[in-house]
Each structure stands twice: as structure tokens, then as C-alpha cells.
Amino acid sequence: MKLNKLKYFILLGIGILLLTGSIIYFRYESYKEDILLKTENTLIESSQNYSLFMKNIIDPLKALVENTGNLVVESHPNSPDKVKLIFKDIINEVPLISSMYFVREEDGKMIESGKGSNSTVDLRQRPWYIDSSLSERTTIIPVYKDLCSEKPVITLSYPVRKDGDLKGVIAADILLEDFYKTFSTITCRENVVHYIVDIKGAIVLHPNKRLLGFSMLNPQKNYVDQISNEEKNRVKDHMKVWNENKENILKFHLDEISYDATRERKVYGYFLKIPETDWTIISGIDYKKVKSHNRIYLIEALGFTGIILMGLLILIYFVFTKIYDIDDLTGIYKKNKLLEVLKKQSKEGKKIILFMDIYNFSAINGNYGSEVGNIIIKELTNILRDHLDEHGLLIHSKADDFIFLFHTEDWQEALKKAEVLNEKLKGLNIEINEINININVFLGLIKLNPLEMKDLDTSILLIEDTLKQLMKTNEKSFWMFPDSHELINMKKDKDKKKEELLKAMEEDRILPFFQPIYNIKENKIEKYEVLMRIKDGDDYLSPFPYIKVAEENNVIEKLDLIVIEKALKYKCKVDSKDKIKLSINVSGRDLNDSNFLPKVVLLADEYEIKYQNLIFEITETQNIKNMDRLVHTIHAFKKLGFKFSIDDFGTGFSSMQYLKRIPADYLKIDGSFIRDLNENEKNLYLVKSIVSMAKAFEMTAIAEFVENEKILKVLKEIGIDYGQGYHIGKPKGFFV
Numbered sequence: 001m002k003l004n005k006l007k008y009f010i011l012l013g014i015g016i017l018l019l020t021g022s023i024i025y026f027r028y029e030s031y032k033e034d035i036l037l038k039t040e041n042t043l044i045e046s047s048q049n050y051s052l053f054m055k056n057i058i059d060p061l062k063a064l065v066e067n068t069g070n071l072v073v074e075s076h077p078n079s080p081d082k083v084k085l086i087f088k089d090i091i092n093e094v095p096l097i098s099s100m101y102f103v104r105e106e107d108g109k110m111i112e113s114g115k116g117s118n119s120t121v122d123l124r125q126r127p128w129y130i131d132s133s134l135s136e137r138t139t140i141i142p143v144y145k146d147l148c149s150e151k152p153v154i155t156l157s158y159p160v161r162k163d164g165d166l167k168g169v170i171a172a173d174i175l176l177e178d179f180y181k182t183f184s185t186i187t188c189r190e191n192v193v194h195y196i197v198d199i200k201g202a203i204v205l206h207p208n209k210r211l212l213g214f215s216m217l218n219p220q221k222n223y224v225d226q227i228s229n230e231e232k233n234r235v236k237d238h239m240k241v242w243n244e245n246k247e248n249i250l251k252f253h254l255d256e257i258s259y260d261a262t263r264e265r266k267v268y269g270y271f272l273k274i275p276e277t278d279w280t281i282i283s284g285i286d287y288k289k290v291k292s293h294n295r296i297y298l299i300e301a302l303g304f305t306g307i308i309l310m311g312l313l314i315l316i317y318f319v320f321t322k323i324y325d326i327d328d329l330t331g332i333y334k335k336n337k338l339l340e341v342l343k344k345q346s347k348e349g350k351k352i353i354l355f356m357d358i359y360n361f362s363a364i365n366g367n368y369g370s371e372v373g374n375i376i377i378k379e380l381t382n383i384l385r386d387h388l389d390e391h392g393l394l395i396h397s398k399a400d401d402f403i404f405l406f407h408t409e410d411w412q413e414a415l416k417k418a419e420v421l422n423e424k425l426k427g428l429n430i431e432i433n434e435i436n437i438n439i440n441v442f443l444g445l446i447k448l449n450p451l452e453m454k455d456l457d458t459s460i461l462l463i464e465d466t467l468k469q470l471m472k473t474n475e476k477s478f479w480m481f482p483d484s485h486e487l488i489n490m491k492k493d494k495d496k497k498k499e500e501l502l503k504a505m506e507e508d509r510i511l512p513f514f515q516p517i518y519n520i521k522e523n524k525i526e527k528y529e530v531l532m533r534i535k536d537g538d539d540y541l542s543p544f545p546y547i548k549v550a551e552e553n554n555v556i557e558k559l560d561l562i563v564i565e566k567a568l569k570y571k572c573k574v575d576s577k578d579k580i581k582l583s584i585n586v587s588g589r590d591l592n593d594s595n596f597l598p599k600v601v602l603l604a605d606e607y608e609i610k611y612q613n614l615i616f617e618i619t620e621t622q623n624i625k626n627m628d629r630l631v632h633t634i635h636a637f638k639k640l641g642f643k644f645s646i647d648d649f650g651t652g653f654s655s656m657q658y659l660k661r662i663p664a665d666y667l668k669i670d671g672s673f674i675r676d677l678n679e680n681e682k683n684l685y686l687v688k689s690i691v692s693m694a695k696a697f698e699m700t701a702i703a704e705f706v707e708n709e710k711i712l713k714v715l716k717e718i719g720i721d722y723g724q725g726y727h728i729g730k731p732k733g734f735f736v
Contacts, residue, residue, distance in 0.1 A: 035293065039191045039285050043270050046189050047283040051272050053186070054196070058277060061097075061156060061172070062138040063660050064090065067693060069160035069170035072102055072111075074692045077167070080111045087113035090172075096182060097172045098153075102160075103129060104168040114173065132157040132169045140277055143176065143202035143213050152176040152213030154204060176212040179205055185368065185433045191290050192283060199278035327396040329374055330381040335397045338405060342456055352414040354404040354421075355444040355467050356384070359477075361400035364437065372432055373399075376439060379430050387421050401464070411447055411482055418445045422478045442471040448484035459488075466491040469552075498553055501534075501546045509535040510559065512567035513731040517583065517702065517724045520716050528735045529583040529617065529724065530567040532559070540733070556589060557596060565603050570734075572607040580735065583615040583645060588624040597637060611641030615666065619647045627661060634663055645702070650690055659697060667694040669720075671705030678710045688718050695719075 068090060076082045087100040091114050099114025108122035123129050128141045141155040157171040187194050187207040195206040201216035270283040325337050342351060358380070365373040381396065388394055388404050395403040406414045425441040444467040448459070466487055470479060481487045504510055510532065517527035533540040550556040564584055571582060590596045597616070604614060616637070624630055634644050645666035646658055650673055659667070669690055673683045694701045703715050706725030715723050
């Protein structure tokens with residue numbers, strides 16, 4: 001009997017072996033063609049993506065240099081100490097910049113901050129200074145060797161003018177080694193290698209750190225001696241392609257070049273100019289490496305075939321145990337194991353569960369790629385295991401979610417362990433390929449009674465969903481619920497608010513309120529911001545919690561249009577001469593919808609409101625998905641007469657980009673800078689800077705949170721045009 005079974009399994013094994021071998025052979029032939037085609041497609045696609053990515057890196061740096069130069073000349077032309085302080089703050093905030101300096105045209109004196117600069121040298125006769133002074137835009141100086149550090153460096157320089165006269169040149173140095181630390185991970189993709197050269201053929205970025213500064217036109221011997229023979233051959237091939245085609249490349253033509261030095265080596269080159277720079281991306285495929293991958297694939301396939309019979313037995317065990325319970329990426333249990341354990345232990349008492357979720361994990365995946373994301377998940381798994389493994393069951397629930405089921409039912413004991421873990425995870429940095437990635441983890445500790453939950457699967461999903469909403473809408477990163485009903489009640493409360501909102505909309509209880517905007521210079525009210533309120537008996541409820549509910553349930557546009565229509569209808573009734581201007585909030589979410597603004601135009605026409613008396617106040621700029629489309633839309637509506645305002649300016653580095661790109665008429669300074677303006681010198685300094693920038697971009701400044709006469713007086717002194725706040729007037733249901 002045993003021999004018959006053995007014979008059966010041998011025949012089955014031979015049959016599987018032959019079948020698998022045939023599949024592998026045909027698959028291998030197909031693989032060779034597919035991998036080559038895929039790699040060539042990857043070359044062009046990734047080169048173009050890389051070009052756009054680098055443009056999006058360089059543009060903000062250019063804008064930063066330009067705005068800083070304008071700020072220096074406008075606000076502190078004779079204050080070297082303040083200028084140095086500005087430079088120092090920028091260097092601290094932007095790690096790429098190693099030093100920053102401003103060379104005055106009148107005397108050649110240099111104001112500098114950072115490492116490796118020499119303030120005793122008159123730089124006005126340097127070629128880079130002369131070239132920059134003749135330009136109208138930020139110039140990227142080709143790679144050169146820093147005199148102090150002897151390291152290759154690039155410089156962004158910008159001619160600063162006032163009233164048409166050159167006041168000097170501001171420059172920011174970027175060491176190539178710092179550039180490499182930040183962006184080296186994106187220079188290689190599968191069998192494709194990307195690197196960047198400047199107009200003189202010097203390498204700005206390369207997968208090999210030792211080649212930074214290497215000249216493709218006149219290679220330095222000390223560079224060549226450092227690299228391996230194989231790399232020398234590849235570099236020589238790319239140099240040959242470069243030198244034979246440099247005229248076309250330097251004219252910024254797209255070009256695809258195939259160069260076959262020998263039968264053993266073939267280089268496929270793709271050259272792409274980075275827009276608005278003198279840099280060229282060189283992308284290449286190493287066909288030898290592709291062949292090597294093919295051989296590895298075949299060896300692995302044959303090896304797999306050789307152990308297929310043993311693997312088949314292991315697979316049976318793996319399918320019924322590991323696949324069902326164990327997560328491939330982390331090696332810990334999946335969520336189904338948690339549900340299985342909870343159901344088995346449902347009669348043993350209340351269970352304590354810790355839910356963990358990584359903030360903005362999708363953004364990390366998008367910026368660094370899924371491979372880096374997987375490494376982060378593995379590293380976090382190891383940290384959680386070190387702190388929790390002996391105290392319970394660790395579960396990898398979803399991509400960035402973890403769940404931990406404590407063995408103990410003692411709430412205080414579990415709370416103490418969760419608090420220790422929370423402290424450990426605060427400001428967690430994980431280093432991957434010389435890049436430090438900051439990880440923030442949300443924690444929710446819950447005590448639940450499985451007996452009280454009719455549907456355990458649904459209840460866990462409900463708890464996870466509610467915690468997700470808490471994570472998105474609150475800054476607090478650690479929540480605790482000694483009773484799971486408290487959390488479930490939060491969900492019920494949100495559902496209740498949804499019902500209340502829909503009922504208020506149905507019963508026509510959504511009303512516009514108007515807060516005056518005061519012309520400080522002319523001492524009069526001439527604008528009102530339209531705000532939403534919900535009538536509840538004799539009370540008027542704040543819209544804040546309901547707006548979040550409206551966004552989550554996709555009724556925010558309808559809600560906004562209700563408020564806008566009622567505001568315009570009221571204005572038509574009481575402002576017959578149409579003199580008062582209304583400022584209407586439009587969110588990034590609204591602007592993503594191409595139909596929203598046209599609907600407002602139709603309402604303005606219906607109530608005969610002049611377009612120039614309506615201001616679209618752009619809020620939640622972080623939700624704008626397509627900046628180019630937004631700019632085009634604003635230009636189109638401004639031609640009709642509408643005005644635009646940027647709300648909450650100053651809260652984030654991205655504000656600088658909004659200021660540069662969005663052609664707004666007004667700039668509303670965030671209230672956090674205004675409320676203590678007469679007491680906080682730093683805020684006063686920042687507000688003055690913002691006002692200067694607003695004037696430079698021909699925008700009118702509006703200050704929020706004007707809470708007292710002292711603040712209003714300071715605003716008038718520093719030249720702010722408009723103010724808004726409770727000292728001027730609270731929101732009311734009327735404006736006349």
C-alpha cells in the first residue's frame with residue numbers, strides 16, 4: 001500500500017515536473033522579450049517623470065531665492081544682522097541649502113550665512129555675478145569646486161532690483177553631496193540609470209556618489225581612478241554618446257540614441273532637458289544587466305522546478321496555515337486571526353485592544369515608492385514586536401494599520417504600556433538609503449465586550465472607521481476609551497449631525513451671516529465675508545462640525561451654493577445700488593469641480609450682482625489637485641470682473657508657492673499672526689514681511705482676528721489695507 005502511494009506520488013511529481021518545465025521554458029522566452037520592452041518603455045517614461053519631478057524641486061528653490069532677495073532689498077537693505085538671521089532661518093528650514101549670501105552692487109560687500117563662504121572677497125567681477133546681473137531670472141551656476149570645502153557645488157543666483165536699478169545678487173549654495181543625500185534613491189529604477197549633467201557636461205546627480213562633479217566633456221583622472229572597470233566601461237560608453245551628440249543635447253533637443261560599442265555591450269541613451277534649467281537628464285539601459293537578469297530568472301526557474309515536489313508538500317501546509325493567518329510582508333498575524341481569537345474568548349470578559357495607524361502613509365508611498373513604504377512597515381513591525389510581543393497578539397490589519405490584543409484585562413496596566421509605546425513612537429525617524437523619514441503613529445486604546453457585540457466583524461470595522469476619522473480631524477495622536485460604547489457613540493453622534501444637517505437643508509434653516517471687512521485707510525466698512533450658520537430655534541449654530549460631515553457625505557457643494565444664493569438674494573434686496581462687495585469662501589474641493597464657479601456666475605446674473613462686487617476667497621489650498629487648471633480658471637473669471645483672495649496665508653512653506661502662482665487680488669493673513677501682534681515681536685516681523693511680499697505681487701493685504709484697538713493701530717502703522725475681527729464687527733444675519 002505504501003509502495004503504491006509512493007509510486008503514485010512519484011508519477012504525480014514527474015508529471016508536475018514536466019508540466020512545470022514546459023511552462024518555464026515558454027515563460028522564459030516570453031520573459032526575455034517582455035523585460036526588454038518594459039525596460040525601454042520604463043526608460044522614457046521614468047526620464048520624463050524625473051524631469052518634471054526635478055522641475056518641481058528647483059522651482060520652489062528659485063522662488064525662495066527670489067522672494068528672499070526681494071524681501072532683503074525691500075525691508076532690510078541696511079540691516080546685515082537681520083538679513084543674516086533671515087538667511088540662517090532659511091538654511092535651517094531647507095537642508096539642501098548650505099549657505100546663502102547677498103553681494104551688494106554698490107560696494108561689493110557680502111552679507112552671508114552658512115558654511116564655507118568668504119565675506120572678505122569682492123565677488124562682483126566673478127563671471128557668475130556678471131552673468132546673474134545681466135539676467136532677469138534665477139540662474140543655476142554650473143558645477144564648480146567650493147573654495148573652502150573643496151567640494152563640488154551648484155549655486156542659485158538672482159539679480160535683485162528696485163525701481164529698475166540693480167541692488168545686488170542673492171545666491172544660495174547647494175553642495176552636490178547634500179543633493180545626492182536627498183535624491184539619490186530616485187536615480188535608479190529597475191534596469192534604468194538616470195543622472196543629471198549641467199550645460200558644461202558636469203555631473204550634478206548620479207547613482208554613484210563618487211562621480212558627483214565628474215566632467216563628461218573633460219573627465220578628471222582622479223575621478224576615473226576611483227571607479228570599477230565595469231563602471232568605467234559604462235561611463236566611457238555614455239561619454240562617447242554624449243560627446244558625439246552634445247551639440248543636439250545642448251540645444252535642448254529630445255534625442256534617443258543607440259550605441260553598440262561591441263557585441264557584448266549596448267547602450268541605449270535618452271536625453272531630456274529639464275524645463276527652465278540648463279540641466280539635461282541622461283538615462284540609459286545596461287543591456288548586459290538585462291541579460292544577467294534573464295539568466296538569473298532562468299536559474300531561479302530551474303531551481304524552482306528542481307524542488308517542486310518538496311515545495312508542493314510545503315505549499316499544502318502553507319495554504320492551510322500560513323496564507324490564511326500570516327501576513328507576507330510583516331510575518332505577523334492577519335486580521336482574521338484577531339476575529340478568530342475574539343470569538344473564541346468572547347465569554348472570558350472584556351478585551352483591551354490597541355489600534356495603530358500611520359499618518360499620511362499614502363503620501364510616503366507616493367513620494368518614496370512602495371518599496372520604501374514596505375521597509376517602513378517592516379521596521380515599525382519590529383519596533384512594535386520589541387515593545388508588545390510578550391504582552392499579547394500583534395496583528396497587521398491593513399497596509400498601514402496594526403492592532404494589538406492585550407493578554408491582560410487590567411485597564412491601567414494596558415494603558416501604561418500604551419503610553420510608553422506612544423512616547424517611543426513620537427518623532428520616530430527611520431533611515432532608508434541615507435534618507436531620514438519621519439513617521440507619526442496614531443494610537444487608540446479601546447476596552448470592548450465581545451458579548452455585547454452582535455456582529456464582531458462589523459463592530460471592529462466601525463471602531464476602525466471612527467478612529468480613522470478622529471485621526472484625520474484632530475491633532476491629538478493618542479486616544480483612550482475605557483468603554484467601547486463611548487467610541488461607538490461618537491460615530492452615532494456624527495451620524496446624528498449628518499441627519500441634523502440634511503434636515504436643516506430640507507427645512508431651509510441654512511442661513512448666511514455677514515462679517516464686516518474694514519478699510520483701515522479710509523475708515524469705513526466696504527466689504528463683508530459671507531459665513532454659514534444653522535438656525536436652531538432661537539440659536540444659530542456654528543457650521544464647523546457640520547462642514548466636516550458635509551464633506552464626508554459629498555453635500556458640501558450643495559450647502560455652499562445654498563449659502564451663496566441666499567447671500568446674493570439678500571444683497572439684491574437691501575443693496576439696490578450694488579455698492580457693497582461680498583467675499584465668498586470657495587474651498588480647494590470646490591475649485592476641483594469645474595462646474596462650481598459657473599453656478600455662482602449664474603446666481604450673480606439671476607440677482608443682478610456686478611461681478612466686480614464678488615470676491616472668491618480660496619480656502620483649504622492643500623486640497624487643490626491641479627494648480628495649472630486653477631490658475632487658468634482664475635484668469636478666465638478675472639476677465640469677467642470677479643476678484644480672488646488667498647485665505648489663511650502664512651501657515652506653511654507652500655504659501656510662498658500660492659503667492660507666486662495664484663494671481664489673486666487680496667491676501668488674507670492668517671489670524672494666528674495677528675491676534676498677539678502688539679505683543680509678539682516675531683509675529684510683527686513676519687506680518688511686515690508678508691505685507692511687503694503682497695505689495696510686490698500687487699495684492700491687497702487683509703488681517704484677520706482684529707480683536708482690539710491696539711491691534712488695529714499696529715495694522716495701520718505697518719500699512720495693512722483691511723482688517724476683520726470681533727473688534728470691527730461680529731458675524732450677523734444682516735449688513736445694513
